[in-house]
Amino acid sequence: MKNPKHEVPIVVIKRLPRYYRYLSDLAQHGISRISSAELSKRMGVTASQIRQDFNCFGDFGQQGYGYNVKHLHEKIGEILGLNKSYSLIIVGAGNLGHALANYAGIERRGYQIIGIFDNDPNKIGTKIKNISVSDIENLESFCSEQQVDIAVLAIPKGEVKEITSRLVSAGVKGLWNFSYSELETPEDIVVENVHLSDSLMTLSYKITNK
Amino acid sequence: MKNPKHEVPIVVIKRLPRYYRYLSDLAQHGISRISSAELSKRMGVTASQIRQDFNCFGDFGQQGYGYNVKHLHEKIGEILGLNKSYSLIIVGAGNLGHALANYAGIERRGYQIIGIFDNDPNKIGTKIKNISVSDIENLESFCSEQQVDIAVLAIPKGEVKEITSRLVSAGVKGLWNFSYSELETPEDIVVENVHLSDSLMTLSYKITNK
Incomplete structure (x- = not known):
């Protein structure tokens, strides 16, 4: 090959x-x-x-x-690199973070969820799929103890800039971005955007022009 | 133009x-x-x-x-047809259904959420964004009373076939599909798939080949 x-x-x-x-x-x-x-x-x-x-x-x-x-x-x-294994953390334990943590496709594609983070005291310490939600304040110490390949951004737009910069400094290699904003990242950071808004616009185009 | x-x-x-x-x-x-x-x-x-x-x-x-x-x-x-307005229902009131109901982009792109459906008695009657979750049994009567342009499929793969067929019979024009399966629909039904699994595979390709 x-x-x-x-x-x-x-x-x-x-x-x-x-x-x-x-x-x-x-x-x-x-x-x-x-x-x-x-x-x-x-x-x-x-x-x-x-x-x-x-x-x-x-x-x-x-x-x-x-x-x-x-x-x-x-x-x-x-x-596609699916024979490899990647460690993944989810940042944001809201509905979307929950939905993603429970999405079986993540582990089926070789990703292991090793942490979930949030800044909401009501969420910190609760469990999602046997993983305890950690305080976002512990992000850097967590990343220094464990290798984190991918971080999922399931956070509001307003928090993206700061969190992205912290994740990049902490050595994360890739970002799976659900935050509805374009990220500014160094060239060696891999980014995959999920723009639901683009999908909705394509849908309305199809409906209008069918 | x-x-x-x-x-x-x-x-x-x-x-x-x-x-x-x-x-x-x-x-x-x-x-x-x-x-x-x-x-x-x-x-x-x-x-x-x-x-x-x-x-x-x-x-x-x-x-x-x-x-x-x-x-x-x-x-x-x-x-893109964004100057028009579309009515939308969400089928599935789990974490993903919740996340989508709360996603401001839906209404910003001209879609009005007019109903949320589930088959779980613990969810039926609860409110998401001031919309009361309806019993999926009422899907057909709802669609006969109100024009539904789009249905969002936020349901498990196993329920997709039956629900899709019911939505199509009820006159829904388009499907926004999060169900991780390819739909079999008549040609005049518009389908927009969100395949998170494809996005994850693209991510692992990028990480492997960066």
Whole structure:
């Protein structure tokens, strides 16, 4: 397999998680082989796009035999880094923080939740999924004792700037940002934004133009 | 302005919400004019992409004068259908349903939350943002009395199939889907998926390949 680093366009990378989900489903249903034509029909993308995308990473299929589902699933998982394990903390123990802590997908994707933080005295000390909510004041000491790969920002917009800066100083490598604001971070910090507002606007476009 | 219907590639449409957010910020900071070069620097996309994107909808700028922020903001809002108003119900009053009901962005984008539904007797009758949680059994009668444009699916995967089918029969036009599964819906139903799992996988790719 080719080393995908510095080679694969980000638009292709962005499509990999969806392939991964579909391949997971196929494998769970006991399907061991699939043609690009069949995968194309299920996913609603062209077969030629599927072939082009998979070719970015090397040769995944044999002409006329289709793709080996299990092999392809594993390889895409490796490319996405899902064979590794990451430690994660959630900052903000409100409804969204709760919902995320309880979202099984986090642990299924190799992330281990090792801490939850808040500044609200009524929340500090309560338990979410057997994890006791810590005072945000202890963020730095926690990060110096344990390696924290990812911090989830489930906090209000007004608190983002200060918290982001503290997390970066404390050595966190990546941020999963639900705070509805663009972050200003050093170049070596990885950021993945979830902009629900963009999704809502796309929805209203679709409704208006359907 | 050109009519964008059937003309604008979906990749351009997907970029409009982000332009809209940036233009909102600029307008709030009292900036009335911006060049494609300056907007490019702030947003981290090329100036030529910005010009190409805006050209899809007609002429938004004057050579050498830059774009009129307020005008552009309004026009993109119109294209996205944000000048209209939509009624929305939330199905699922768990942590995610709570978080979404309290998310101010929903009403700011023209959506009015008119109902929240659950099947849990402990939740039915409780209030979220002054809206009393209704028994999911009343979904059909509610939808026959009030026009429901959008339903938010904040329910577990196992309940999705039945609830989606009931919502479609009840005349809902669009679904904002947080349920971590692909929906099978008739063609005239608009679906916008929020796949947090895809976002997590993109994050782990970025961390692994940074």
